Amino acid sequence: MAARPTWQGHLKLSLVTCPVALYTATTSAADVRFHLINPDTHNRIRMVPTDPDAGPVERSHLVRGYEVSKDEYVLFDDADFDKVRLDSTKTIAIDKFVDEAEIDRLYWDDPFFVVPEKGAGVEAFAVIRDAMQKQGKVALGQLVLRGKERQLALEVRGKGLLAYTLRAHDEVRDADDYFDDIPQVKADADMVEIAARIIAQKEADFDPTAFKDRYDDALREMIKAKTKGGKGLVDVAEPDDTNVIDLMAALKNSLKGSAGGARKPAVKKPAPRKKSA
Numbered sequence: 001m002a003a004r005p006t007w008q009g010h011l012k013l014s015l016v017t018c019p020v021a022l023y024t025a026t027t028s029a030a031d032v033r034f035h036l037i038n039p040d041t042h043n044r045i046r047m048v049p050t051d052p053d054a055g056p057v058e059r060s061h062l063v064r065g066y067e068v069s070k071d072e073y074v075l076f077d078d079a080d081f082d083k084v085r086l087d088s089t090k091t092i093a094i095d096k097f098v099d100e101a102e103i104d105r106l107y108w109d110d111p112f113f114v115v116p117e118k119g120a121g122v123e124a125f126a127v128i129r130d131a132m133q134k135q136g137k138v139a140l141g142q143l144v145l146r147g148k149e150r151q152l153a154l155e156v157r158g159k160g161l162l163a164y165t166l167r168a169h170d171e172v173r174d175a176d177d178y179f180d181d182i183p184q185v186k187a188d189a190d191m192v193e194i195a196a197r198i199i200a201q202k203e204a205d206f207d208p209t210a211f212k213d214r215y216d217d218a219l220r221e222m223i224k225a226k227t228k229g230g231k232g233l234v235d236v237a238e239p240d241d242t243n244v245i246d247l248m249a250a251l252k253n254s255l256k257g258s259a260g261g262a263r264k265p266a267v268k269k270p271a272p273r274k275k276s277a
Contacts, residue, residue, distance in 0.1 A: 006112065007145055009090035011128060011161075018116055018124035020092070022145075022163065025111035032219045085147060092152060092163075094128075097137035103153060107166045114154065114161035132156050 005021035036045040049057045065073035116125035132139055132154070139154040151166045 007143065008117075009092065009143070011092050011094070011114065011125065011141075013094045013128045013131070013139075016124050016127055017091075018121035018128065019119070020121075020125065021115050021117060022112040023115060025113050025162065030216075032216050032223075092141040092143045092154075094139045094141045094154070096140050097132075097135065098140060100138045100155070103138065103166070104172075106172045108153070109165040109167050112163045112165075113157075114163050116160075129156055129159075129161060132161075 003023050006024050007022040009020065010017050011020045037043070038045060049059050049062060051057050063075050063077045065075050067073050116122045133156040141152045141154065142149060143152060144150075145165065151168075152163045153166055154161050154163045156162075
């Protein structure tokens with residue numbers, strides 16, 4: 001399998017455990033992406049962190065700040081985040097089963113393919129998968145993913161499992177806050193009947209391949225036209241690598257967890273900006 005797993009660990013149902021890997025089920029590889037180019041020099045632009053007073057700053061030297069009041073921040077460095085970082089148990093423990101209809105669609109988030117690791121664990125995976133399919137329920141479990149504890153909903157999909165991260169309750173807005181002000185209107189029965197007939201006439205099977213992003217398609221046609229014969233091509237030098245972050249390494253480090261002993265930075269008000277002459 002060419003893709004790299006997003007997460008590797010174990011899937012556990014009671015005393016049955018098997019090694020599994022999670023793979024992101026969606027991709028943005030087909031999106032049309034652009035870089036910023038200086039049209040005068042044909043150089044690709046680098047984004048350099050800049051202090052209004054001190055000028056360019058190395059990204060590795062920066063810390064994060066949480067604004068507690070206007071222009072006042074409490075500062076956090078890596079050691080502070082290490083103190084609250086969750087240790088990954090490397091296990092998705094299935095603790096309950098629910099009907100799919102019980103989970104509001106607003107809570108469904110990112111999908112992942114759950115694939116068993118090759119070896120003796122495949123049989124245990126099949127036991128869990130087939131038992132879930134027999135009961136016709138959605139399994140709920142938890143794991144630490146990208147440094148955050150997430151709840152998962154797992155369902156059978158073919159020979160594997162499909163896992164969705166679920167949004168936390170405080171991430172979902174209350175629909176009543178938006179719908180309560182909609183006035184009560186009794187629709188005309190004849191008009192509803194006509195609308196229902198129109199809906200019936202337009203009934204169809206869902207086909208995701210039929211959807212076309214006309215904007216992206218138009219961009220690709222424009223790119224094709226600009227590159228035809230090489231007339232629209234320019235040579236662009238790659239910018240120097242600076243402060244490059246290995247996301248996979250960062251992910252692995254975030255799952256290890258460690259206890260830091262650094263001091264907690266105090267609330268600090270940034271120095272006033274210098275007035276320009």
